Amino acid sequence: MSDALSQEIAGRFNAFAAPYLAAPGDSFAYTIKVEHTMRVLALADTISREERLPAPLPQACRVAALLHDVGRFPQYEMFRTFRDAQSANHAALSVRHTLRARLLDGAPQVIRRLAIGAVYLHNKRTLPPLRNRDLGIVARVVRDSDKLDIYKIMLDHFSQQASEHPELTLDVRDEPDAYSQGILDAVLNHRPGDYRDIIYINDFKLMIIGWVYDLNFRASFRLLQKYGYLETLFASLPQDEQIRSLDGQIHAALAARLNHA
Numbered sequence: 326m327s328d329a330l331s332q333e334i335a336g337r338f339n340a341f342a343a344p345y346l347a348a349p350g351d352s353f354a355y356t357i358k359v360e361h362t363m364r365v366l367a368l369a370d371t372i373s374r375e376e377r378l379p380a381p382l383p384q385a386c387r388v389a390a391l392l393h394d395v396g397r398f399p400q401y402e403m404f405r406t407f408r409d410a411q412s413a414n415h416a417a418l419s420v421r422h423t424l425r426a427r428l429l430d431g432a433p434q435v436i437r438r439l440a441i442g443a444v445y446l447h448n449k450r451t452l453p454p455l456r457n458r459d460l461g462i463v464a465r466v467v468r469d470s471d472k473l474d475i476y477k478i479m480l481d482h483f484s485q486q487a488s489e490h491p492e493l494t495l496d497v498r499d500e501p502d503a504y505s506q507g508i509l510d511a512v513l514n515h516r517p518g519d520y521r522d523i524i525y526i527n528d529f530k531l532m533i534i535g536w537v538y539d540l541n542f543r544a545s546f547r548l549l550q551k552y553g554y555l556e557t558l559f560a561s562l563p564q565d566e567q568i569r570s571l572d573g574q575i576h577a578a579l580a581a582r583l584n585h586a
């Protein structure tokens with residue numbers, strides 16, 4: 326589904342990205358972000374539809390999805406990295422550049438507020454308490470859609486032998502049998518992982534497995550199950566007792582959300 330305003334803003338987003346895509350030698354970095362944005366848009370639309378969100382929330386979700394990573398373009402241009410800790414908070418950059426490039430001009434005030442709020446909140450480790458209930462919904466849709474696409478990006482990446490572009494990938498050690506006990510304990514106790522604690526590639530896999538506890542909508546769990554991301558991740562981890570027990574816990578949590586959410 327789409328609407329005239331979302332199509333207009335999609336056109337502005339593409340016009341915003343165009344000069345970056347034309348930069349000699351760097352287009353791969355920006356292409357990744359354009360493609361990610363379009364998949365997040367489609368996921369946000371699917372979630373809004375399945376959750377039967379009332380107007381104007383589906384439109385706000387589409388607009389926020391389109392704009393959530395606008396800041397990635399100036400971030401990479403300026404700092405040559407997508408790591409916020411080594412550069413700048415890319416969500417804040419998204420808000421700044423959305424306003425500077427007037428990407429929301431002509432949008433109704435309610436859509437502007439919801440979209441800007443959701444863009445700003447999309448990369449927070451946890452959502453703060455929000456008085457605006459609609460903003461909470463739009464922010465959750467964008468966060469779930471973003472996470473669902475990051476599962477795809479990471480599994481695509483793990484399945485490659487070596488990365489062509491190491492600067493875009495994680496700086497982690499690829500030791501197939503190693504993982505950090507602290508990360509596993511955080512996931513077992515439903516605590517959000519911290520990128521800074523990651524040492525091994527398996528730590529990253531464990532951290533994104535733990536996102537099961539951060540997804541918000543039944544539709545998100547259905548999509549997670551449909552694409553089989555958890556099965557693929559568990560199959561690539563060491564098959565020891567602790568991991569098997571986590572597998573059981575995570576699949577029980579997924580089944581519970583699919584049945585009752």
Ligand SMILES: [Fe+2]
Binds near residue numbers: 394447
């Ligand atoms: Fe982002």
